[in-house]
Amino acid sequence: MPQVCIGEKSDERAAVHELSIAESLLGILVEEARNHGIIRIRKVKLQIGELAAVVPESLAFCFELVSRDTIAQGSEIEVENVRIIAQCLRCDKSFEVEEQVFLCPECGGADIELISGRELCVSSIEGETGE
Amino acid sequence: MAQIKVPVVRNILQANERLAAENRRKFDDAGIYVLNLMSSPGAGKTSLLEKTIEGLAGRIGIAVIEGDLQSSYDAERIQSKGIQAVQINTDGGCHLDGNMIQIALDSLDLSEVDLLIIENVGNLVCPAEFNLGEHDKVMVLSVAEGDDKPLKYPLMFQICSVLLVNKIDLLPYTDCDMNKIRERARQLNANQKIFEISCRTGEGFAPWLSWIEEKVSGHKKLQRAKN
Ligand SMILES: Nc1nc2c(ncn2[C@@H]2O[C@H](COP(=O)(O)OP(=O)(O)OP(=O)(O)O)[C@@H](O)[C@H]2O)c(=O)[nH]1
Ligand SMILES: [Mg+2]
Numbered sequence: 001m002p003q004v005c006i007g008e009k010s011d012e013r014a015a016v017h018e019l020s021i022a023e024s025l026l027g028i029l030v031e032e033a034r035n036h037g038i039i040r041i042r043k044v045k046l047q048i049g050e051l052a053a054v055v056p057e058s059l060a061f062c063f064e065l066v067s068r069d070t071i072a073q074g075s076e077i078e079v080e081n082v083r084i085i086a087q088c089l090r091c092d093k094s095f096e097v098e099e100q101v102f103l104c105p106e107c108g109g110a111d112i113e114l115i116s117g118r119e120l121c122v123s124s125i126e127g128e129t130g131e
Numbered sequence: 132m133a134q135i136k137v138p139v140v141r142n143i144l145q146a147n148e149r150l151a152a153e154n155r156r157k158f159d160d161a162g163i164y165v166l167n168l169m170s171s172p173g174a175g176k177t178s179l180l181e182k183t184i185e186g187l188a189g190r191i192g193i194a195v196i197e198g199d200l201q202s203s204y205d206a207e208r209i210q211s212k213g214i215q216a217v218q219i220n221t222d223g224g225c226h227l228d229g230n231m232i233q234i235a236l237d238s239l240d241l242s243e244v245d246l247l248i249i250e251n252v253g254n255l256v257c258p259a260e261f262n263l264g265e266h267d268k269v270m271v272l273s274v275a276e277g278d279d280k281p282l283k284y285p286l287m288f289q290i291c292s293v294l295l296v297n298k299i300d301l302l303p304y305t306d307c308d309m310n311k312i313r314e315r316a317r318q319l320n321a322n323q324k325i326f327e328i329s330c331r332t333g334e335g336f337a338p339w340l341s342w343i344e345e346k347v348s349g350h351k352k353l354q355r356a357k358n
């Protein structure tokens with residue numbers, strides 16, 4: 001039977017997806033640092049939506065692991081939480097989603113568009129250039 | 132040495148998003164409708180697949196990708212029904228991603244396939260952040276897990292077009308309140324289709340099977356119109 005095995009390195013096993021997110025984050029940081037001539041990353045700002053299925057502490061922990069011996073080793077991770085904002089497609093009202101109720105507080109409408117709350121983004125990088 | 136701060140607005144998951152979009156293009160070119168099936172461990176994903184395959188046999192060409200931490204037991208269950216199935220072992224990883232699907236697609240013959248169902252790793256958190264290129268996300272919740280699940284896994288409920296409440300044959304033996312599940316799911320995602328089923332007795336399967344058939348034929352028409 002066709003069988004596909006992923007993840008040969010057994011020390012990289014983890015039951016948390018924050019690890020793979022931390023690896024993607026590191027990839028982006030290294031690439032952006034290179035583009036901007038940064039040789040040592042000191043601080044990284046992230047935006048994480050309140051609806052994102054990510055635990056910031058766990059992400060920071062995983063990032064510490066994966067960034068060892070890279071230009072991002074020891075960098076500070078600052079997380080900005082982004083609130084869940086939705087807009088009603090029936091009456092146009094924008095509202096903050098509270099208590100996990102994704103219904104329009106104005107008209108009760110259920111057709112809504114999520115404006116924010118699912119972010120998993122890098123917003124800035126600080127570091128030292130070679131010059 | 133100079134200190135600088137550079138603004139970069141980049142989605143951390145963009146690499147996976149790109150792979151998912153490539154997969155999606157592949158599915159659409161081949162006219163295949165794809166579901167990403169998620170639940171906590173043991174809620175009944177493989178049982179649902181087995182019953183769904185039985186119900187649609189002969190009418191719809193089906194293939195399955197099985198994601199699992201280890202073992203190929205689930206894929207063998209599907210293959211014994213005469214269906215193409217490929218197993219992805221994540222080796223401890225808690226979710227499937229776009230890249231794994233791309234690799235798995237290489238070992239599937241898609242020529243006779245109308246419907247591809249991907250059984251994700253049993254987990255209600257991690258798979259929620261990783262698109263695979265599917266057209267719809269479907270979740271299974273078993274009544275044995277309790278009616279408070281929507282509150283604990285809001286993102287999963289938010290993103291799934293379908294909620295299958297499984298093991299309703301066990302309702303008399305649990306304190307699970309179906310009305311609570313319905314009400315909480317409505318608050319999280321009022322457009323979500325809810326089917327109450329039992330993979331054990333087959334109860335409630337007819338509306339679920341019609342939903343899939345409609346989706347598959349709707350998708351075929353849409354793709355034909357595009358080409
Ligand atoms: N009573 C009852 N048992 C069920 C039902 N559906 C599934 N089961 C049982 O629940 C157990 C788990 O079912 P699976 O289909 O393997 O669940 P799964 O979600 O695929 O599990 P993982 O792949 O391990 O995450 C099995 O023992 C099934 O026989 C149901 O409707 N009623
Ligand atoms: Mg299974």
Ligand SMILES: [Zn+2]
Binds near residue numbers: 093
């Ligand atoms: Zn409204």
